[in-house]
Amino acid sequence: MLITEPNLGNADDFYAALLRAHDGLSEDETHALNARLVLILANHIGDLETLDQALRIARGTQVEADATTS
């Protein structure tokens, strides 16, 4: 189950750390960092259902099912 209630000990600290991590990066580098971050966090979460739920929220819609599995 994805936690959708506030869950960060200190949201401001995290947000600041996130911005700091991107400081001084080009647009390409920023995208690459985000992609790595997604993979790192996804592995930590581990649960496919939770991740699916997160993907749907992030996309704002239903993510298209893997075309070949339908």
Added chain:
Amino acid sequence: MKDEASAWTQRYERAFQLYPYARSADQDAKVPVRHPVVIVGGGPVGMALALDLGQRGVGVVVLDDHDGVGQGSRAICFAKRTLEICDRLGPGQKMVDKGEQWNLGRVFRGEDQIYEFNLLPEDGHRRPAFINLQQPYFEKFLVEEIRAAQAAGAPIDIRGCNRVLKTEAAADHVALEVDTPEGSYALQAEWLVACDGANSPIRDGMGLGFDGRVFEDNFLIADIRMQASFPTERRFWFDPPFNPGQTALMHKQPDDVWRLDFQLGWDIDRSAELNETRVRERVREMIGERDFDLVWTSIYTFRCCTMDQYVHGRVIFAGDSAHQVSPFGARGANGGMQDADNLGWKLAAVLTGGAPESLIASYQAERKHAGLENIKNSSRTADFLTPRSPAHALFRDAVLDMVQDHAFVRPMVNSGRLSAPAQYEGSPLSSADALPGGPDRTKPGSPCPDAPALSGYLLDHLTRATVLGIGTAVPEEVTLGAVRLKGLSIPADPMVSERYLGSAAAAVYLIRPDQHIAARWPQFDAAALAAAVDRMMGRAC
């Protein structure tokens, strides 16, 4: 006539002439002759099916529009399950003797190795996880086995330079028009199996769809012969210096032949890339200054497609005609061999054993499930190798950026998910699992894992429908109507226990003729067995 026949065989160069055109008595028959089974296409799938049917005493005619195996390796990786099927049919040992075994795969990015995998075959199996063998050898060994079976009386008839022009379906047969160097003739089949490849003329002639995805990429294959002491392992590169921004593969085959595979991208000039000087230049950039011969070059693109239904009345599709995958993962010929394995005993049971046609419908259920699984895996590899958008490329690169330092991304690197046998989950032929504590890998629907048994290997003994008692005795022969089951009792040795008993003390398994598990119980129960056999033979569908 001589010129006529040579016009037929010059369409493409062949590696081996195996079935030269010869006039059949059917061509002079006043009334079209009807055969129990006609197979269109003598590729690996058609030949394996013919051999299986012939060994079961079912009359089968194979029609192929050429007179032997085409030049060019195409498939080179053959999986354990395929070798096990070939053991049952006969030529397994020949294939393993000729083939190259490998276990190690190395993945590079640029010049650096980013990770390696070992297929780590489990102990206690007769066959290795994979061998590499050129497809023409694979087909030749099958045909040699057919010749041996024919000599022993198996009713198999291979007709080279016989091209099927037209089919017309009737309720209880299919009528065919077949062209030959000496003109066309009519033929009939109680069952027609279309093993006529990815561009299946039979499928097209029937107006049936073949849907899926085309992948916008080209790959150049160069099979080269060279003396090299590189180890027998699979090497795969992302973005190597000799093919920047693309992928490449190197894999050993028998006869000092190496498969080199270069990703080229979508917008290429095909004929320029196939130019021998250009190909040699590419090869030299990859392998450095050594002597080599070019054995075969080809550019391929691929698609992942499947038919909706594999069975249409008396016409059945098997192999590439029914489903096509990308070469990554070696699921094409290996998947097709499992089609043949699945279909042979069912057709034989319907034609000679009084089984209902619903048994054939289970071929659709089981093999479509397998086809979709193969397509899913091979599409995912293709998506990793050929990112379709900048976002896809971003994640692919993120994986590759981290893989050296972080073990957790290794499972995401996808340079091919190698063929594994299908588990027929939810098959209409399976009975509910009745073995408490039984391992998952041997639940009904699963292929039997091999294990040492009776001073050999278990699969050697599962050559027909079998009641297998493990740590408990079963009758030596069980006859239920037209079905004769072999009874086999084996001790619960450690590897057998681990694979078949789990926490159970003993078990009785019902094994199908294709070495898949139909049912299992803690002890022999004649009534339960009879019901499971009925189900296995399609009588409960």
